[in-house]
Amino acid sequence: MVHRRDALRASKIMQERALANPIIAFQWQSMVEEILGDEGHEVKGVRLKNVKTEARTEMACDGVFIAIGHRPNTALFAGRLHMDERGYIVTEDGTKTSVPGVFACGDVQDHVYRQAVTAAGSGCMAAMDAERFLEAEGG
Numbered sequence: 001m002v003h004r005r006d007a008l009r010a011s012k013i014m015q016e017r018a019l020a021n022p023i024i025a026f027q028w029q030s031m032v033e034e035i036l037g038d039e040g041h042e043v044k045g046v047r048l049k050n051v052k053t054e055a056r057t058e059m060a061c062d063g064v065f066i067a068i069g070h071r072p073n074t075a076l077f078a079g080r081l082h083m084d085e086r087g088y089i090v091t092e093d094g095t096k097t098s099v100p101g102v103f104a105c106g107d108v109q110d111h112v113y114r115q116a117v118t119a120a121g122s123g124c125m126a127a128m129d130a131e132r133f134l135e136a137e138g139g
């Protein structure tokens with residue numbers, strides 16, 4: 001795991017699990033500068049840059065999984081639903097969006113908690129809001 005800082009922000013218990021896992025090695029204060037391998041074919045390693053010393057090293061690996069930050073998967077609704085500057089769907093009065101009859105829940109509209117249980121809870125809210133909307137419409 002390559003990480004830019006010298007510590008993780010994840011919950012303590014998740015950090016402890018990762019740090020204690022013998023098949024995970026940590027490269028602190030480093031970033032991936034280049035993925036090495038045959039163009040368009042096989043990954044053979046990565047070139048790392050230490051963000052403090054700027055020293056470059058190469059590390060052999062068979063694959064790369066990128067997880068940096070969080071961007072809501074809302075491009076599909078661009079121009080259709082009102083969103084904030086970060087791309088989160090804006091909801092008000094429960095799960096209502098800017099389009100009547102369209103309700104949003106979960107990570108696409110929550111930049112604060114972004115947890116499974118809060119997403120599930122807001123999913124229930126959206127289902128109830130949708131049901132009430134349809135009832136009011138006589139559906």
Ligand SMILES: Cc1cc2nc3c(=O)[nH]c(=O)nc-3n(C[C@H](O)[C@H](O)[C@H](O)COP(=O)(O)OP(=O)(O)OC[C@H]3O[C@@H](n4cnc5c(N)ncnc54)[C@H](O)[C@@H]3O)c2cc1C
Nearest residue numbers: 067073076105106107108113114115116117118119120123
């Ligand atoms: C690495 C990681 C670790 C996490 N750990 C925890 C944790 O320990 N505890 C916790 O509570 N939460 C955790 N979370 C957060 C949790 O996973 C999310 O908050 C939760 O899954 C959000 O639920 P959601 O239904 O809003 O979105 P998602 O679970 O992302 O579901 C969205 C669904 O929509 C589908 N989809 C996307 N686009 C389309 C489309 N165009 N058409 C049809 N379907 C589409 C996707 O395939 C996906 O199935 C973690 C998240 C990550 C990434």
